[in-house]
Amino acid sequence: MATSGEDPSKTASSFRAIISLARPEKRPLTLAVGLLFISSSVSMSIPFTIGKLIDYFTSSNPQIPLGLSLGQASAILLFMFTVGACANAGRATLMRISGQRIVARLRERTYAAAIKQEVEFVERGEGDVISRLSVDSSIVGESVTNNLSDGLRSIIMASVGLGAMFYISPQLTMLMLAVVPPVSLGAVFYGRYLKRLSNKTQEALGEMTKVAQESLSALRTVQAYNAHKPEQDKFSSKVQDVFSLARKEAVASGIFFGSTGWSGNVTLLALLAYGGTLVSKGAISVGDLTSLLLYTVYVGGGLQTLTSFFSSIMRGIGAGVRIFDLLERKPVIDPEAGVPVDPERRGPIRFEDVCFQYPSRKEVTVLKDLNLEIVPGESVALVGGSGSGKSSINSLLLRYYDPTKGRVTYDGQDIREFNPASWRSIIGVVPQDPVLFTGTIASNIAYGNEGATREQIEAAARQANCEFVWGMPKGFDTEIGRMSLSGGQRQRLAIARALLKKPAILALDEATSALDATSEHRVNDAIEKILRSRQTTCLIVAHRLSTIARAERIVVLEGGRITESGSYRQLVNRKDSRFRALMSAQLSAAAGDAPTPLGSPDKPEGESNATREPHADHAAEPQPQKAQEALM
Numbered sequence: 001m002a003t004s005g006e007d008p009s010k011t012a013s014s015f016r017a018i019i020s021l022a023r024p025e026k027r028p029l030t031l032a033v034g035l036l037f038i039s040s041s042v043s044m045s046i047p048f049t050i051g052k053l054i055d056y057f058t059s060s061n062p063q064i065p066l067g068l069s070l071g072q073a074s075a076i077l078l079f080m081f082t083v084g085a086c087a088n089a090g091r092a093t094l095m096r097i098s099g100q101r102i103v104a105r106l107r108e109r110t111y112a113a114a115i116k117q118e119v120e121f122v123e124r125g126e127g128d129v130i131s132r133l134s135v136d137s138s139i140v141g142e143s144v145t146n147n148l149s150d151g152l153r154s155i156i157m158a159s160v161g162l163g164a165m166f167y168i169s170p171q172l173t174m175l176m177l178a179v180v181p182p183v184s185l186g187a188v189f190y191g192r193y194l195k196r197l198s199n200k201t202q203e204a205l206g207e208m209t210k211v212a213q214e215s216l217s218a219l220r221t222v223q224a225y226n227a228h229k230p231e232q233d234k235f236s237s238k239v240q241d242v243f244s245l246a247r248k249e250a251v252a253s254g255i256f257f258g259s260t261g262w263s264g265n266v267t268l269l270a271l272l273a274y275g276g277t278l279v280s281k282g283a284i285s286v287g288d289l290t291s292l293l294l295y296t297v298y299v300g301g302g303l304q305t306l307t308s309f310f311s312s313i314m315r316g317i318g319a320g321v322r323i324f325d326l327l328e329r330k331p332v333i334d335p336e337a338g339v340p341v342d343p344e345r346r347g348p349i350r351f352e353d354v355c356f357q358y359p360s361r362k363e364v365t366v367l368k369d370l371n372l373e374i375v376p377g378e379s380v381a382l383v384g385g386s387g388s389g390k391s392s393i394n395s396l397l398l399r400y401y402d403p404t405k406g407r408v409t410y411d412g413q414d415i416r417e418f419n420p421a422s423w424r425s426i427i428g429v430v431p432q433d434p435v436l437f438t439g440t441i442a443s444n445i446a447y448g449n450e451g452a453t454r455e456q457i458e459a460a461a462r463q464a465n466c467e468f469v470w471g472m473p474k475g476f477d478t479e480i481g482r483m484s485l486s487g488g489q490r491q492r493l494a495i496a497r498a499l500l501k502k503p504a505i506l507a508l509d510e511a512t513s514a515l516d517a518t519s520e521h522r523v524n525d526a527i528e529k530i531l532r533s534r535q536t537t538c539l540i541v542a543h544r545l546s547t548i549a550r551a552e553r554i555v556v557l558e559g560g561r562i563t564e565s566g567s568y569r570q571l572v573n574r575k576d577s578r579f580r581a582l583m584s585a586q587l588s589a590a591a592g593d594a595p596t597p598l599g600s601p602d603k604p605e606g607e608s609n610a611t612r613e614p615h616a617d618h619a620a621e622p623q624p625q626k627a628q629e630a631l632m
C-alpha cells in the first residue's frame with residue numbers, strides 16, 4: 001500500500017471512481033449547484049453595490065439606477081441578501097447530506113468487500129480495514145461534497161469577480177493577474193505534497209490503531225505482566241509517527257498560506273497605489289476603485305479556497321486509492337464463485353496428496369503429502385503434538401485456505417468447485433475458543449441461522465447439554481458479554497450453534513484449556529451423543545483422551561504427516577505405537593495421576609492441571625478408566 005497513492009494510473013482511476021460516487025446524488029447536487037449560483041450572484045453583487053453607494057454618497061448629484069427611491073433600493077437589497085442567505089443555507093445542507101450519504105454508502109461497500117476477503121487478508125491486518133472504514137471514507141466523502149461545493153463556489157467567485165474587474169478597469173485587473181500564475185504553480189506543488197503526506201498519515205494512523213487494538217484486546221495479559229509502560233511506549237512511537245507527519249503538513253500549509261496571503265496583500269497595495277493615481281487622473285471613480293479592491297479580495301479568497309479545494313481533492317484521491325483498492329480486490333477464495341452443494345448430499349471427504357503452506361509463511365510446509373479419507377458418518381480424531389498441523393486440516397476443510405498442492409474432495413468433487421458459502425453451510429464448526437457475539441444466548445446459538453425457531457434453538461441447546469441456560473433468570477433471552485461464560489459453557493453453546501445447522505460434517509477443535517470436571521463431562525457427553533448418532537461425519541481435533549477414545553478412528557499427525565491411523569484399541573495395543581508414545585502423559589493420567597490434556601506435550605507439568613480436580617474428574621468421567629483397561 002505504501003506506494004499506491006503515487007501511481008498515476010491509480011490516481012486517475014481513483015478520481016473517476018470518486019466522481020462516480022457522486023452520481024447517485026445527481027439530483028440534490030444539481031439543486032445545490034443551482035442554489036450556489038443564486039447565493040454567489042448575490043455575494044458578487046456586494047462589491048458593486050458598495051461602490052455605487054460610495055459614489056452615491058460622495059456625489060454632488062446622487063442618482064439611483066432605474067429611478068428607485070433610497071427606501072425601495074434598500075428593500076430590494078435586503079430581499080436579495082435574504083434570498084442569497086437562504087440559497088447558501090440550502091446549498092450547504094444539501095451538499096452535506098449528500099456527502100454523508102456517500103460516506104455511508106462507501107462504508108457499507110468497504111465493509112462488505114472486507115468481510116468477503118479471505119481470512120488471511122483481514123486477520124493479519126494486511127487490509128488495515130478499520131482505518132479505511134473510518135478515516136479514509138470520511139476523507140473521500142468530504143472531498144466529493146463539501147470541498148466540491150466550496151470549490152465550485154470559489155470558481156464562480158473568482159471568474160465572476162475577474163469579469164467584473166475587467167469591466168471596471170482592465171489595466172488594474174491585468175496588474176492583479178500578474179500574481180496568479182506563480183501562486184497557482186505553488187498550489188499545484190503544495191497539493192501534490194499534501195497528497196503524499198496524507199497517504200503516509202493514513203498508513204501511520206492504521207499502524208497506530210493496530211497497536212492499540214492489539215493491546216486493548218489483550219488487556220488482561222498487559223495488566224498481568226505489568227506491561228503498561230512498554231505498551232504505552234509502543235503506542236507513543238506510532239503516535240509520534242503520525243504527529244511528525246502532521247507537523248510536516250502544518251509547516252507546509254503555514255508556508256503556503258502565509259506566502260499566498262502575503263502576495264495577496266502586496267497585490268492589494270499595488271492596486272491601491274496604481275488605482276489611486278487613476279482616481280486622481282479622473283480615469284475611474286472612488287466607488288469603482290473600492291468595488292475593484294473588494295472584487296480583488298473576493299477573487300483572492302476564491303483562489304485561496306481553490307487551492308485548498310485542490311489539495312483536499314488530492315487527499316481524497318489518496319484516501320480513495322486505499323478504499324478502491326479494497327473495493328476492487330478479488331478475494332483469493334471467491335465467495336461468489338462455484339456451484340451450490342445439495343445439503344442432502346453425502347459422500348466421503350478425501351484429502352488427496354495435500355501440501356500446504358500458510359501464505360504468510362511460505363517457507364514452512366505445514367502439511368506434507370497428506371492423504372486422508374473419512375467416510376460419511378465416520379468420526380475421526382486428529383491427534384498430534386502442538387503445531388503438528390491438526391487445525392490446519394480443519395482450515396482447509398472450511399476453505400479458509402486452499403491447499404498449495406493436491407486437493408480436498410467431497411463425494412468425489414473438488415471442494416474448490418463448490419460455492420464457499422454453500423459448502424460451509426453443510427459444515428458445523430466448533431472452534432477451540434468459540435466466539436460469542438453481543439446479543440442473547442438464543443441469537444448466539446442461531447448465529448448464521450436467523451430463521452431458526454425458538455423450539456429448534458432449544459432442541460439444539462438440549463442436544464449440546466446447555467442445561468445451564470434454563471437455570472439463568474432470563475433463560476435464552478439472557479444477554480451475554482464476551483467474558484461472562486465459562487469455557488465449558490462457551491464450548492457447549494458453540495456445539496449447539498453447530499448442531500442447529502444440522503450439518504453433514506462437524507469440524508470440532510477441542511479446547512486445550514482445562515475445564516472444570518462437571519463442565520468437561522457435559523462437553524464430552526455432548527460430543528459422545530453426536531458421535532453415537534452417526535448422522536454426522538466428524539473431524540475432531542482432539543486433545544482429550546475421553547474424546548479420542550470415543551472416535552471410531554484415530555489419525556496421528558506428526559510434522560504435517562500422518563504417521564499412524566487406526567482404532568483406539570488397535571493403536572493402544574500396537575507395540576511401539578506412535579500414539580502410545582504421544583499419549584503416555586495422558587495414559588498415565590488415566591492410570592490415576594493428574595490428567596494432562598493431549599496436544600500440549602511441551603507444556604510444563606502442572607500448567608494445564610491448575611484448575612482440575614483429579615478425583616472429581618474421575619467420578620464424573622468414567623472414560624479414562626476405560627483407557628486404562630485398554631492398556632492392560
Ligand SMILES: Nc1ncnc2c1ncn2[C@@H]1O[C@H](COP(=O)(O)OP(=O)(O)OP(=O)(O)O)[C@@H](O)[C@H]1O
Nearest residue numbers: 358360361366385386387388389390391392393599
Ligand atoms: N495463520 C497462520 N499463519 C502462519 N502459520 C500458521 C498459521 N496458523 C498456524 N500456523 C503454523 O502452522 C503449523 C501448524 O499449525 P496448526 O495450528 O495446524 O497445528 P495444531 O496441530 O493444530 O497445533 P495446536 O494443537 O497447538 O493447535 C504451526 O507451525 C503453526 O505455527
